[in-house]
Amino acid sequence: MSVPSAGGPGAVPALFREPRQGRDVPGDGRDTRGEGCDLPGAGHEVPDEGQGLPGRRGVPEEERLARAALTRLVEPGDQTVGRWLRRMGPEALWRALTGKGKPPPGATGDRLAGCALRAAALDPAADLAAIARCGGRFICPGDLDWPGQLDDLGDTRPVGLWVRGRASLRMWALRSVAVVGARACSDYGAHVAATLGAGLAERGWVVVSGAAHGVDGAAHRGALAADGATVAVLASGVDVPYPRGHAELIARIAEQGLVLAELPPGAHPTRARFVLRNRVIAALTRGTVVVEAQYRSGSLVTARRAQQLGRSTMGVPGPVTSGLSAGVHELLRGEAVLVTDAAEVAELIGGIGDLAPERRGPLIERDLLDPVTARVLEALSARGGNDLREVARESGTGCDEALGRLHELLALGFVERHGDRWELMRPVRRSDGARRGDPPNRGNRVKGLRR
Numbered sequence: 001m002s003v004p005s006a007g008g009p010g011a012v013p014a015l016f017r018e019p020r021q022g023r024d025v026p027g028d029g030r031d032t033r034g035e036g037c038d039l040p041g042a043g044h045e046v047p048d049e050g051q052g053l054p055g056r057r058g059v060p061e062e063e064r065l066a067r068a069a070l071t072r073l074v075e076p077g078d079q080t081v082g083r084w085l086r087r088m089g090p091e092a093l094w095r096a097l098t099g100k101g102k103p104p105p106g107a108t109g110d111r112l113a114g115c116a117l118r119a120a121a122l123d124p125a126a127d128l129a130a131i132a133r134c135g136g137r138f139i140c141p142g143d144l145d146w147p148g149q150l151d152d153l154g155d156t157r158p159v160g161l162w163v164r165g166r167a168s169l170r171m172w173a174l175r176s177v178a179v180v181g182a183r184a185c186s187d188y189g190a191h192v193a194a195t196l197g198a199g200l201a202e203r204g205w206v207v208v209s210g211a212a213h214g215v216d217g218a219a220h221r222g223a224l225a226a227d228g229a230t231v232a233v234l235a236s237g238v239d240v241p242y243p244r245g246h247a248e249l250i251a252r253i254a255e256q257g258l259v260l261a262e263l264p265p266g267a268h269p270t271r272a273r274f275v276l277r278n279r280v281i282a283a284l285t286r287g288t289v290v291v292e293a294q295y296r297s298g299s300l301v302t303a304r305r306a307q308q309l310g311r312s313t314m315g316v317p318g319p320v321t322s323g324l325s326a327g328v329h330e331l332l333r334g335e336a337v338l339v340t341d342a343a344e345v346a347e348l349i350g351g352i353g354d355l356a357p358e359r360r361g362p363l364i365e366r367d368l369l370d371p372v373t374a375r376v377l378e379a380l381s382a383r384g385g386n387d388l389r390e391v392a393r394e395s396g397t398g399c400d401e402a403l404g405r406l407h408e409l410l411a412l413g414f415v416e417r418h419g420d421r422w423e424l425m426r427p428v429r430r431s432d433g434a435r436r437g438d439p440p441n442r443g444n445r446v447k448g449l450r451r
Helices: 061-073 079-088 090-097 109-119 124-133 148-156 169-173 187-202 215-225 244-256 271-284 298-308 323-332 342-349 371-379 388-395 399-412 445-450
Strands: 136-139 161-164 176-181 206-209 230-234 258-261 287-291 312-316 415-418 421-424
Touching: 061 090, 061 109, 061 124, 061 136, 079 090, 079 148, 090 109, 124 136, 148 271, 169 230, 169 258, 176 187, 176 215, 176 271, 176 298, 187 206, 187 215, 187 287, 187 342, 206 215, 206 271, 215 230, 215 244, 230 244, 230 271, 244 258, 271 298, 287 298, 287 323, 287 342, 298 312, 298 323, 312 323, 312 342, 371 388, 371 399, 388 399, 399 415
Parallel strands: 176 206, 176 287, 206 230, 230 258, 287 312
Antiparallel strands: 136 161, 161 258, 415 421
């Protein structure tokens, strides 16, 4: 994996950089890693048993085989399967669902028949070999590289994750944020997503999304352009790039970041799998940002699941006339927080010191006046000025107080005195390239605009 250099604008903190593992590639220009894998961009070595990439330690191989088999046998996010898995363990459940053991409690005949049809094609060892040929691995709960925050999903927790890329998923997930949104996004949405992706990457955050068209792809590209870290969560196998038009993008993410999926190699996406994939994005990250979403949008599913899990939920506002932003605006009317850039996202989900710059309008001279002096200034007419008694009456002060404040304003250049009358400073004629129609350079600019 290409890791940004320390200290650069896109640097990933040292805590999240993984040391190189496995065998070195000969320096003769030839790369034999990934032979037998037809993925675009595949080129990682096959790890040796017991040595190699993160996730290869911590779980017995029998359990890893059973979990790998279950990812092909059952659908992701099945709460009933999760309950069985918790009670029986992966090996006993594998045997039970394939007819080699007592059926799980409450299992229907239809479910067991469906599992029997899938069981005929089960070969978990071949799946593990296939992912290894593509430079990937299969990680399970209990592995050193398993992200503990996925356990918040309870019985819908993934059985395991198929991963391409060299980085540590557990370490990257500790400082990650999801950027999701509409597939058919506007130019505005694509621009905002790419800017957010780049800005978050420059601040050392890992950008997580679903590699789909529109906002997802823009967010990934923004992070990659900043030499940052990004993770794509697919609704297919990691060797089945989807959408097809993003095959090159997904291959690039696998080189510089991580590509992961709950489904085994060769699995294809379905509508239900896209929805279930979103819960992994929500649980894996510390917060979710939605950039453009209609009322019925998968990205809103991600955001609401993030809310349920206690994660930060954010939305980027758009035009009130745009249907593409209607879902985001509805989200913002609830518990979501409005954000406009990466600094505001980092402030919300980051640690102490991750503060966005203060936003305020331009400071003008009148803002620095104390309240009484400002009231005396307001008492002056824009035309013809006033005498001292008029100023005192209009400002609600005594004559002595008004006179003292007027002399302060005179020293500051706000007013001028002509005999017994006090007037606002006349506009200064400029010859420094000012164009016709420019506002006059008046000492009390606010006064002139207000009138």
